[in-house]
Structures are given as C-alpha cells and as structure tokens.
Amino acid sequence: MFFKNYEYFLAIVEEGGLSKAAKKLFISQPSLSKYLKRLEMNLGVELFDHNSSPLKLTYTGERYYNYLMQIIQLDKQLQKEFSEIQNNDRGKIRLGLALWRGSCLLPDILPSFTKKYPNIEVDIIEGKSNFLVSELLTEKLDFAIMNLPTNMDFSKLTYDTLMEEQILFVGNKNHPLVEQARSSQVNSRGYPFIDIAHLEDELFIITKPGQNLTSAILHHFSKRHLDPKNIFEIENLTTAINLVSSGMGFTFVPEGGVKEKQLPENLALFSLEDPNLIWPLAVVYKKHTYITNHSNLFIGMLKDYYQKNKQNHL
Structure with a gap:
C-alpha cells in the first residue's frame, strides 16, 4: 500500500490541486494527473472528490493520507534509533x-x-x-x-x-501592606497570604499578552472583580523582579521560576490562595x-x- 512517489500524493493534498502541486514538485501537470489516476486505479478507490475545487479528500483518501503519515513517522523514528545506536556517545x-x-x-x-x-x-x-x-x-x-x-x-x-506550580505575588518589603501581610499565617507551601484587592490602585507589572502567565493573572483579576488602573507590561520576568526591588510596583512569578534565596533581599513572596493560579x-x-x-x-x-x-x- 506504500506506493512509489507517495510525496506526489501528499503534495496534491497540501496544495489542494494538481496545478500547484505540479509546480511544487517541478513536474508537468499531465504527468501528475497520470500518476493520480494510476494510484487510484491500483488502490481501487477514489482518493479525491474530483468535482471539488480545491480538491478534497474522500473518506478513503483521508484514511490513505493518515496511513502514509503513520508510515513516514515510523520511518523517522527508525532512522533516529539507528543513528542513536551508531553514535551512542x-x-x-x-x-x-x-x-x-x-x-x-x-x-x-x-x-x-x-x-x-x-x-x-x-x-x-x-x-x-x-x-x-x-x-x-x-x-x-x-x-x-x-x-x-x-x-x-x-x-x-x-x-x-x-x-504543580503556584503563581506567587511579589512585593517590596518596604511597602506598608507588604510588611503587614508578611506576618500572616503561611500556607502548606510556606507562603503567607496577601489580598491584592487592597492594592488595586498600585502599579502591577505583568508579562505581555500571549504568555500563559498573563492569561492566568488577567483571569484572577476578573474572578476577583479587580480592575487595576496601572498596569505595566514587560517581556521578561527578571526585569519585573528588578523593578519591584527598586520600589516600582508589584509583580507575579511562577513558583518554579524563582528561588527565594536568590531574590533581592528586599522582596517578599505571597500566595493568592486561588486554585486557578496553580x-x-x-x-x-x-x-x-x-x-x-x-x-x-x-x-x-x-x-x-x-x-x-x-x-x-x-
């Protein structure tokens, strides 16, 4: 079932037609058309709905496509294994x-x-x-x-x-509310709790859209019905941490991405006690x-x- 020049069939699928596929393969369109007719005749099925434009796979065509992709993947895996055996060091x-x-x-x-x-x-x-x-x-x-x-x-x-990683809140120890929250009871992970509703008017330094961390933080804001007016977006959390250390706002960091001993000494980590932030x-x-x-x-x-x-x- 694994016929010669299977890449011709894959090119037709990817390009949605014989003309574009022929150009991609650097062969003539009549030659590609003959190939497809011969392939369908050998298999005894129609692989494409020839009345559609662009060409669409029939159900049997989809099955053949999936079969080819599995064979190609197995071939790649076998090549990797052979290479690994030959070059084990x-x-x-x-x-x-x-x-x-x-x-x-x-x-x-x-x-x-x-x-x-x-x-x-x-x-x-x-x-x-x-x-x-x-x-x-x-x-x-x-x-x-x-x-x-x-x-x-x-x-x-x-x-x-x-x-299972907790998203932590980072504040400067010199901030009055941070100093007060540091004395609260710690959770099972060893972090005290802070209620950021009391900090809604403060500056929040968060990562830019498109990052998972950003989505989690914004979801937390929405869940708590918080609408911070001062948000500063950055790309790198290291920059955010250093800004908070300098006295500029608050930020959020994943637990596995920080080490308390390596943080600037004037910073404190807090839990927000939200299961959506784990x-x-x-x-x-x-x-x-x-x-x-x-x-x-x-x-x-x-x-x-x-x-x-x-x-x-x-």
Whole structure:
C-alpha cells in the first residue's frame, strides 16, 4: 500500500490541486494527473472528490493520507534509533523554554548535564507557549518545558508533569501592606497570604499578552472583580523582579521560576490562595514521537531537580 512517489500524493493534498502541486514538485501537470489516476486505479478507490475545487479528500483518501503519515513517522523514528545506536556517545537535544524560565532553570541543570555528558549538544530555543507548541508540532523541538496552555491540542501533544506550580505575588518589603501581610499565617507551601484587592490602585507589572502567565493573572483579576488602573507590561520576568526591588510596583512569578534565596533581599513572596493560579509545569512532546536516550537523560535530571525542590518546600 506504500506506493512509489507517495510525496506526489501528499503534495496534491497540501496544495489542494494538481496545478500547484505540479509546480511544487517541478513536474508537468499531465504527468501528475497520470500518476493520480494510476494510484487510484491500483488502490481501487477514489482518493479525491474530483468535482471539488480545491480538491478534497474522500473518506478513503483521508484514511490513505493518515496511513502514509503513520508510515513516514515510523520511518523517522527508525532512522533516529539507528543513528542513536551508531553514535551512542554523541547526540543533540533541541529544547524549548519560556523566555524567562531559562535564566532560572538552566544555571542549575545545564552545567551538571554538560559535565556528565560532554558529547551531548543542547540547543536551546526560547519563546512564548504558542511558538513552542508550533515548534513541537513541526518537530523542530524534541520537547519543551512549559506550563500547559488551556488551549493545548492534546490530540497531537502529550506531557509529563514536573510539578504543580503556584503563581506567587511579589512585593517590596518596604511597602506598608507588604510588611503587614508578611506576618500572616503561611500556607502548606510556606507562603503567607496577601489580598491584592487592597492594592488595586498600585502599579502591577505583568508579562505581555500571549504568555500563559498573563492569561492566568488577567483571569484572577476578573474572578476577583479587580480592575487595576496601572498596569505595566514587560517581556521578561527578571526585569519585573528588578523593578519591584527598586520600589516600582508589584509583580507575579511562577513558583518554579524563582528561588527565594536568590531574590533581592528586599522582596517578599505571597500566595493568592486561588486554585486557578496553580498549574502544571510539564515536559511536553509531540505524540507518537520517538524520544532519544539523550533527551531522556536530560528529562531525568529535570525530574530529580524538581523533586528536590518539592521536598525543600515541604
């Protein structure tokens, strides 16, 4: 069922017609038309609705397309496995990270990993969650470390949870309400509670739209019926933290993206006691993709790292 020149069929599907597909393949349209007739005759079915423009797959055409994609994926996996067997001491990991998380995570993980596995190259790609998802689906990334977007397509992606991460509120200890809130009872994770309704007129420094963190914060504002008038948007959380340290406003940070001991001494972390502000931090993969031994070594080190962090908070 896996006929020669299957890429011709895929080009017709992708381009929606013989003319565009022929140009893409650098062959003549009559030649491509003969190929399609011969393919349908050999299979004994019609793959396309030839009365539609652009061409649309019939149900049998969809089944054949899915079959081809599975075969192609299996072939890629087999090639990766062969390459891994032949070059067991060398490899490359293509890792996706949120724009700010690398600055917190990589200094703790990457030096140890490269020392232990000097012949494994780690290629880091940073970006917003929608960009990372796109790179995963096009197989430009082996895996990504990210919070799970609410709109993630789980028919195409899968994940392993590293930790249930709380979004924390960050304030300057010199602010009167921060100083007062620091004496409140701490939750099970060790953070005191603060009610940001009392800070509605203050400056909130948040990440720009398109980031999962931004969506979670705005949802919290809406749920609490808060309408902050002073919002300053930035791209990188490190910048936000430094601004708060200088006495400018308040910000929000994911728990796994900060270390209290590494924060400026004049900052304090608080819980907002909202279950919607606890989300999974996960290693995300494309479904049915072969994960190399090299990637599994890195992922194993990640899991150990977050397990230790969890124990430190208990």
